[in-house]
Amino acid sequence: MTTIAIIPARGGSKRIPRKNVKAFHGRPMLAYSIAAAKASGLFDRVVVSTDDDEIMSLARAEGAEVPFVRPAALADDHTTTIAVIQHAIEALRAEGEPVELACCIYATAPFVQARYLQAGHAALLEHPTKSYAFSVTSFPFPVQRAIRLTEEGAVDALYPQYRNTRSQDLEEAYHDAGQFYWGRAEAWLRGDVIFSPASLPVVLPRYLVQDIDTLEDWRRAEYLYGALLAGGEIA
Template identity: 45%
Template sequence: MSVGRALAVIPARGGSRRIPRKNIRLFAGRPILAWPIKAALESGLFATVMVSTEDEEIAQVAREAGAETPFLRSLDTADDQSALLDVLAEVVGTYRAQGDRFETVCCLLPTATLVTAERLRTGHDMFATGAFDSVFPVTRFPAPIQRALRRDDQGMISMFQPEHYSSRSQDLEPAYHDAGQFYWMSDQTCLDRTPTFSGRAGSFVLDETEVQDIDTEVDWRLAELKHQLLHPGER
């Protein structure tokens, strides 16, 4: 399929609760938001790289990193209950109302510190050449999910799937989870708010060293270690 003009949208609201001001906190010498902006710009894929935020300080940091902030996010999509697709629909709809049309949208998460221009191109090429509604990277669970354990309030353990008690790990089907970095989709998918994992969702696999969700201080330190491993000396 032809992907046409591409828009990068980085949603970065100001109200992070678990790590205050997470989206502009310094990470490896730069505001964390600057890393996905850098990858998007270096990829050469986008007509526009924009940050969607309701926060003036975040908007200023985004502009200093090279992104655009042509309009602020509405308060309706600025709280922690707003779905990502609601944000994307608002952005695409606002651009259309202003007479600007993008056929393809890539949503990059603001804390995707390990994302690279190369991986963005991989996703772009897969979306452009395959029959997919969306494309995003995944990574393998480090242990078989079929042997997952539950733990009660007293510390007692039981298996979610006890039938796999004697199964060898190498005999179980591998499972994957969303890498939490970016999602390629069409502008109409955004406007229709089509769930990313529904329909014809395509994926490609990243190594564990390339993936780190950041919700806690421990996550933050792990992300820094992985960043140093992948980009020694880069700031």
């Protein structure tokens, strides 16, 4: 079974310019995802999908492959992850690679761990009727008790029916951890919906999850990463 890691890393990030190559704790951000993929021992090839020359050079220096250039039409702010993975699978198959499993690993995921990549791989193999297995984590507060800000500058309950429900009586909710997405090649190519019963969860502890979309996110991630290093939680 040919198993490929695909790391999308376009050059045109807007909110944090050049964030895929920006130094994070002394290493380019992209290097963490490549290192975790290689450390897992699961992949026949670790491929970076990019449109950017600097990212290509960095990816190769870190031990990944860049066997194709991502088309400009798939490198804008509106391109979906599924479209990028579909293109990568099709490009690899066109060169003769019989891709059967493909794991999308985001380029800005410095907390991704080889052991959780391995858990996702095992879960997908154990459930042959499922299309995907991806990283999730729990919300730290009951989503049913969320509030919204009104146009008048006041607050209101987003879910009024739960105003008087004890938090311990509410169903725990989870969200996408934004690290990796295992999928069968045919599921990716069909465009099977990821957030659906076709998928399996790989539950991560909340302290290993941090979106990095803004400079505030970046700063928080650096503090968290430093604490995890000091505590021996990550290498």
